[in-house]
Amino acid sequence: MHVGLIHYLSLAAILFAIGFFGVLTRRNAVGILMSIELMFNAVNINLVAFNRFVTPTDFTGQVFSIFTIVIAAAEVTVGLAIVLLIYRNFRDVFVDNINLMKW
Amino acid sequence: MESGIGNYLFYLFGFIIIVSGILVVSLKDIFHCALMLVVCMFSVAALYVLLGADFIAAVQVLIYVGAVAVLMIFAIMLTARVSGAGIKQQNEQVPIALITTLVFVAVTLFGLGKTVWNVSTRTVPAEGTMKLGKLLLTTYVLPFEIVSVVLLVALIGAIVIARRT
Numbered sequence: 500m501h502v503g504l505i506h507y508l509s510l511a512a513i514l515f516a517i518g519f520f521g522v523l524t525r526r527n528a529v530g531i532l533m534s535i536e537l538m539f540n541a542v543n544i545n546l547v548a549f550n551r552f553v554t555p556t557d558f559t560g561q562v563f564s565i566f567t568i569v570i571a572a573a574e575v576t577v578g579l580a581i582v583l584l585i586y587r588n589f590r591d592v593f594v595d596n597i598n599l600m601k602w
Numbered sequence: 603m604e605s606g607i608g609n610y611l612f613y614l615f616g617f618i619i620i621v622s623g624i625l626v627v628s629l630k631d632i633f634h635c636a637l638m639l640v641v642c643m644f645s646v647a648a649l650y651v652l653l654g655a656d657f658i659a660a661v662q663v664l665i666y667v668g669a670v671a672v673l674m675i676f677a678i679m680l681t682a683r684v685s686g687a688g689i690k691q692q693n694e695q696v697p698i699a700l701i702t703t704l705v706f707v708a709v710t711l712f713g714l715g716k717t718v719w720n721v722s723t724r725t726v727p728a729e730g731t732m733k734l735g736k737l738l739l740t741t742y743v744l745p746f747e748i749v750s751v752v753l754l755v756a757l758i759g760a761i762v763i764a765r766r767t
């Protein structure tokens with residue numbers, strides 16, 4: 500069977516769902532950040548696949564995927580800094596134990 | 603990559619991506635999860651090569667595999683005593699999250715199957731990286747500069763947040 504746009508979009512949807520499941524179920528804050536990276540990757544696959552199959556000569560999707568990668572890098576930098584700070588204050592990175600602001 | 607080998611490579615790398623993705627969210631040891639994340643991101647880079655996006659594939663390997671994965675492993679090492687055996691890594695929302703995820707996949711795939719895509723028959727030009735660089739510095743120069751400022755702010759912010767006062 501010929502691999503087309505729909506195959507890439509389905510793969511990206513499944514990968515996004517896997518990352519979504521990880522965000523919902525992980526207790527470790529670093530694990531949640533990893534799941535978010537999976538979701539970012541799924542979005543990037545979508546963008547590059549649209550670029551390849553819908554507008555092959557415009558490169559719009561590739562430009563946007565570069566921006567997404569940069570934003571993901573910024574997100575993971577700040578996120579891990581926050582995780583390290585939480586670990587220093589609470590001696591814990593499990594998000595269900597960090598409930599100081601919950602009533 | 604219109605030949606038959608490209609199809610087989612898509613299925614091979616798609617299989618690797620899905621299996622390693624499931625392992626990332628389900629393994630007990632968070633360090634093994636980080637290694638599986640590296641495998642997953644390498645396979646995504648291979649998919650970018652199949653899609654004719656060579657530069658994006660290189661950026662994917664450099665940023666995700668080179669920087670993000672190493673940063674994750676550093677964070678795991680610095681937050682010790684949380685990845686041993688016997689510590690529960692998943693919360694009590696697993697069944698409801700599984701149902702939600704499966705519903706999400708079903709709805710998305712149903713929508714994908716119903717949609718008619720405006721697929722072009724042309725292929726990606728060979729000198730894609732050159733065109734990409736020109737686009738980044740002409741049409742998209744303002745977002746390019748803004749995103750570099752965002753990166754700088756994130757860098758300084760991470761240093762300020764993680765600094766010992």
